[in-house]
Amino acid sequence: xxxxxxxxxxxxxxxxxxxxxxxxxxxxxxxxxxxxxxxxxxxxxxxxxxxxxxxxxxxxxxxxxxxxxxxxxxxxxxxxxxxxxxxxxxxxxxxxxxxxxxxxxxxxxxxxxxxxxxxxxxxxxxxxxxxxxxxxxxxxxxxxxxxxxxxxxxxxxxxxxxxxxxxxxxxxxxxxxxxxxxxxxxxxxxxxxxxxxxxxxxxxxxxxxxxxxxxxxxxxxxxxxxxxxxxxxxxxxxxxxxxxxxxxxxxxxxxxxxxxxxxxxxxxxxxxxxxxxxxxxxxxxxxxxxxxxxxxxxxxxxxxxxxxxxxxxxxxxxxxxxxxxxxxxxxxxxxxxxxxxxxxxxxx
Amino acid sequence: xxxxxxxxxxxxxxxxxxxxxxxxxxxxxxxxxxxxxxxxxxxxxxxxxxxxxxxxxxxxxxxxxxxxxxxxxxxxxxxxxxxxxxxxxxxxxxxxxxxxxxxxxxxxxxxxxxxxxxxxxxxxxxxxxxxxxxxxxxxxxxxxxxxxxxxxxxxxxxxxxxxxxxxxxxxxxxxxxxxxxxxxxxxxxxxxxxxxxxxxxxxxxxxxxxxxxxxxxxxxxxxxxxxxxxxxxxxxxxxxxxxxxxxxxxxxxx
Numbered sequence: 001x002x003x004x005x006x007x008x009x010x011x012x013x014x015x016x017x018x019x020x021x022x023x024x025x026x027x028x029x030x031x032x033x034x035x036x037x038x039x040x041x042x043x044x045x046x047x048x049x050x051x052x053x054x055x056x057x058x059x060x061x062x063x064x065x066x067x068x069x070x071x072x073x074x075x076x077x078x079x080x081x082x083x084x085x086x087x088x089x090x091x092x093x094x095x096x097x098x099x100x101x102x103x104x105x106x107x108x109x110x111x112x113x114x115x116x117x118x119x120x121x122x123x124x125x126x127x128x129x130x131x132x133x134x135x136x137x138x139x140x141x142x143x144x145x146x147x148x149x150x151x152x153x154x155x156x157x158x159x160x161x162x163x164x165x166x167x168x169x170x171x172x173x174x175x176x177x178x179x180x181x182x183x184x185x186x187x188x189x190x191x192x193x194x195x196x197x198x199x200x201x202x203x204x205x206x207x208x209x210x211x212x213x214x215x216x217x218x219x220x221x222x223x224x225x226x227x228x229x230x231x232x233x234x235x236x237x238x239x240x241x242x243x244x245x246x247x248x249x250x251x252x253x254x255x256x257x258x259x260x261x262x263x264x265x266x267x268x269x270x271x272x273x274x275x276x277x278x279x280x281x282x283x284x285x286x287x288x289x290x291x292x293x294x295x296x297x298x299x300x301x302x303x304x305x306x307x308x309x310x311x312x313x314x315x316x317x318x319x320x321x322x323x324x325x326x327x328x329x330x331x332x333x334x335x336x337x338x339x340x341x342x343x344x345x346x347x348x
Numbered sequence: 349x350x351x352x353x354x355x356x357x358x359x360x361x362x363x364x365x366x367x368x369x370x371x372x373x374x375x376x377x378x379x380x381x382x383x384x385x386x387x388x389x390x391x392x393x394x395x396x397x398x399x400x401x402x403x404x405x406x407x408x409x410x411x412x413x414x415x416x417x418x419x420x421x422x423x424x425x426x427x428x429x430x431x432x433x434x435x436x437x438x439x440x441x442x443x444x445x446x447x448x449x450x451x452x453x454x455x456x457x458x459x460x461x462x463x464x465x466x467x468x469x470x471x472x473x474x475x476x477x478x479x480x481x482x483x484x485x486x487x488x489x490x491x492x493x494x495x496x497x498x499x500x501x502x503x504x505x506x507x508x509x510x511x512x513x514x515x516x517x518x519x520x521x522x523x524x525x526x527x528x529x530x531x532x533x534x535x536x537x538x539x540x541x542x543x544x545x546x547x548x549x550x551x552x553x554x555x556x557x558x559x560x561x562x563x564x565x566x567x568x569x570x571x572x573x574x575x576x577x578x579x580x581x582x583x584x585x586x587x588x589x590x591x592x593x594x595x596x597x598x599x600x601x602x
Contacts, residue, residue, distance in 0.1 A: 004443040004494045181464050188473060189458035192450050196439060203437035205421040206399055207512075208454035217460050 006328040007321035025172060030165045039164040040276060042236050045171040046229045047256060047272035052182050053225030054257035055265055060186060061218035062198035063112055066250045067124030070131045071101045071223040073245035075230025080148040080240040081141060090153050094174070094231045101227025102220045109216030128250040135242035147241030150234050171232050178225060182265055185221065194218065259301045260310045267310015274309075352377045352412055352552050353398070353429075353520055359406035360393055360576075367393045368576045370407070375520070375569075380546060380553040382567035382584070384560070386596060389573040391556040392434055395524055398554075399424050399431050412519065426454040430518035432509040434525050434556075440498025444489060444508055447497050448480045451512035476515070483511045486548075487541065502529045507541075514545060520552045521545075527559040535559055539566050564588060572596065 009017070029041050050072055057063050075097035082088040082096065108127070115123050135142045142148065155166030186194075197204040197211040204211055234240050252275045260271025274297070282293035305312045321327055351374030360368040368390045375381045383391050396402040398409055400421040408417040411427055419427075430451065438447050457470045484493050487507050492500060497508060506526055513521055526542070527535045539562050546553055557563040563570065563584075570587040572580040574596040580587050587593055 002496050002499065004496060184466065185460060185463050188463065189449070189453065189456040190460070190463040192442070192446055193453055193458060195442065196450055196453075199439055199441070200437060202401060203433065203439075206401065206425065206431060206433070206437065207450050208422050208425040208516075210420070210422040221460060 005318055005322055007318055007326055008328040009321070009326050013326070030161070030168050035162070035164055038168050039236055042164065042168040042171045043233070044269070044272045044276045045168075045175045046232045046236065047253065047275055048268045049171075049175050049178055049232070050226050050229035050253050051257045051260060051268040051271050052178060052265060053222040053229070054253060055262060055268060056182065056185065056225070057218050057222035058254075058257065059263035060191070060194040060198060061215055061222070063215065063219065064117065064121040064254075065124045065219075065222070066121050066247070066254060067127030068222075068226050068253045069245045069247070069249035070124075070127045071105060071226030072230035072233065072249065072253075073131050073135065073242075074101045074104055074223075075227030076234040076240045076245065077135065077142060077148075077230075078227070079231040079234040080143075080150045083150050084143075084148045085141070090150065090235050091170075094228060097227045097231035098224050101230070102224040104227075105220035105223025106216060108223070109219035112219050113212050113215050125247065125250070128245070128247050132242040132246050135245070142242070143240075145242065147239060149239055150237075152238040153235050167232075167236055171236070174228060174232060178228065179265065182225075186265065255298055259298060259308055261308025261312070261314075264308055264310030264314060266313065267308050270309045270313075351375050353554065354410040355394070355398070355407070356410065357407035358394070358397060358404050358409060360390075360397055360402060361405045366576055368397070368404075368573075371573070371576070371578050372407075373571050373578065373581055375552060375554055377519075377552055378546075378550070379568040380542070380555060380566055382563040382570040383554065383556045383573065384558070384563060384570060385573035388575070390576040391573055392524060393576075394573070395431065395522055395554075395556060398522065399429065425451075425516050425518070428517075428519035429522065430513035430516040430520075431522035432506070432513055432524055432526060434528070436502070436505045436509055438497045438505055438508055438512075440496060442497060443493070444495055444497050444500070445477075445480055445484065445493045447508055448484060448511045448515055449476065451515040452476045452480070454516065480511075480515055483514050486545075487511050487514075503531070503534050506530070506538075510541070510545070514549060517549075518551065520554060522554045522556075524556045525558060526555070527557055527562055535562050538562070542566060 030038055050068060053071075054065065054068055057065055078097040078100050079090060079093040082093045083090050111123065112120055136144050152163050153167060153170070155161050155163050159166065161169070185191075193204070193209045193214060196207060197209045197214055201211055237244075256271030256275040257268070258271070259274045260267030260269070278297055279290055279294050283290035285293060301309065307315070353375040355374070356372050358368055358371045359366065371390070371394065373381075383394065385391050393402060397404050400416065400419055400423075404417060408415055410416065411429060414427065416424065416427065439450070442450070455471055456473060456476060462469050481490070481493070484490050487510060489504070489507055489511060492504060497505065500508070506529075510523070510526070523542070527538055530538060542553065542555070543566055545551060555563065555567065567584050569582065570580070570584050571578060572587060572590075572593050579596060580590045580593050582590075
């Protein structure tokens with residue numbers, strides 16, 4: 001028998017942790033490290049947004065998706081086409097990319113309901129195989145093989161920061177909002193319903209969970225995350241081309257989700273750093289060994305910590321809170337009930 | 349008088365196997381109706397048909413005057429039919445309280461929009477949580493409220509399932525072998541619990557049970573199935589005296 005432990009940090013610890021996080025995200029990364037790394041960290045944030053989408057649909061929706069890059073492509077091309085062909089401001093294209101990918105996700109959620117497990121994985125794989133050739137087809141719109149030159153958004157003149165710092169802060173703001181949104185989705189009744197439908201369809205249905213509806217909505221939400229990530233990605237790179245959004249990108253995002261912890265939102269950032277930096281470091285060691293090091297790192301993660309690095313971190317955090325006594329005490333909660341709850345005190 | 353639940357000429361086939369044939373009975377408002385029969389008689393199949401997990405091949409099922417034969421399974425609990433499962437359908441990775449709260453899903457009706465904006469909830473989640481604590485207390489489960497459901501003793505799990513069904517605020521409570529795997533003392537206690545929750549929550553109960561003594565004691569009416577066919581239907585005393593029922597259970601020729 002194991003008791004569910006709810007960590008409860010003292011105010012001082014919370015303030016300290018918040019301050020440390022703020023220093024790292026708002027000072028160290030944008031100002032204290034070399035400039036070329038700043039835009040790499042912007043990419044990390046973008047990958048993290050996409051990976052949160054995979055956390056939703058695979059971690060909680062129970063549907064394996066290998067087609068995430070297709071929605072990233074949709075977001076990227078929405079931004080690119082609106083900016084290049086219609087002269088939109090790149091920032092205004094983000095909500096459009098979000099809405100379009102949500103709709104596309106909703107439409108593709110329907111077939112997703114009819115396929116399960118491996119079949120769904122293969123179905124979505126087909127999606128990411130189809131997208132690059134499709135993008136090459138409609139040259140007038142997509143620029144074909146050449147792609148489209150979006151350009152990097154420039155930092156406003158009144159801010160003393162350069163363009164890559166500006167795009168970093170932009171990605172940080174969007175990622176923060178989407179992180180809070182995902183947290184809210186995955187708290188309370190909706191989380192319960194998702195877990196119930198994922199772990200036992202029959203019991204879920206008996207408890208009134210409409211799995212079909214829920215899965216479609218989750219798929220749509222996950223695609224929205226991918227679409228927003230794609231839109232920001234186009235701004236960071238300043239250029240979109242069909243072959244960026246190939247199967248490798250889908251697989252790589254999925255690997256990031258697994259390494260970070262498939263049900264761990266906090267792990268998404270770790271997974272994103274893994275897929276951004278590990279291949280680079282690996283090819284620094286030896287160009288030919290790049291893929292091998294990446295693969296081995298993945299296998300080691302899966303064997304040693306199947307819950308992912310994020311899952312491990314969360315467990316360690318709870319263990320630490322328990323050791324330090326930073327735990328919401330069950331008795332305290334129950335006393336609280338006696339005061340606030342209705343007066344039904346007959347012993348069973 | 350028409351019943352709260354009416355099962356009319358229901359037949360179910362799985363391929364060539366007839367799991368149920370032309371079964372009809374009614375459960376009147378406020379009664380405890382027991383459903384018995386040897387293993388494989390079709391009791392759980394009938395339960396699954398009523399909760400729409402299985403499709404019926406013939407006949408129809410009506411609840412409170414509404415034909416529910418073709419409704420999706422996820423609609424049933426919202427209409428007022430809550431059930432427990434024979435092999436306990438709890439989620440081991442959730443706490444006991446979370447498991448119970450899942451029973452209120454159809455009351456909370458969470459969606460992405462109200463989850464994200466924390467607005468537009470149909471009912472105050474805090475009120476439901478209070479209700480869950482009250483029900484856990486009522487069933488003597490307060491001590492395990494914060495435990496993970498996985499790894500708790502079987503008898504406790506059965507009670508948690510009952511709690512989950514109660515928070516759904518059903519009119520009809522369907523219990524699938526609630527006494528299965530319980531000790532002698534626990535069975536007596538369970539009978540008391542069932543009678544008490546029926547009184548307190550104003551329930552109608554449909555009960556599948558192998559435990560004869562318990563079933564005969566608390567049921568107002570007993571329906572007997574054998575090989576998918578209804579062979580007896582009436583008050584417990586009458587059913588007990590029915591030679592066909594004795595034959596079905598003991599294999600003796602009357």
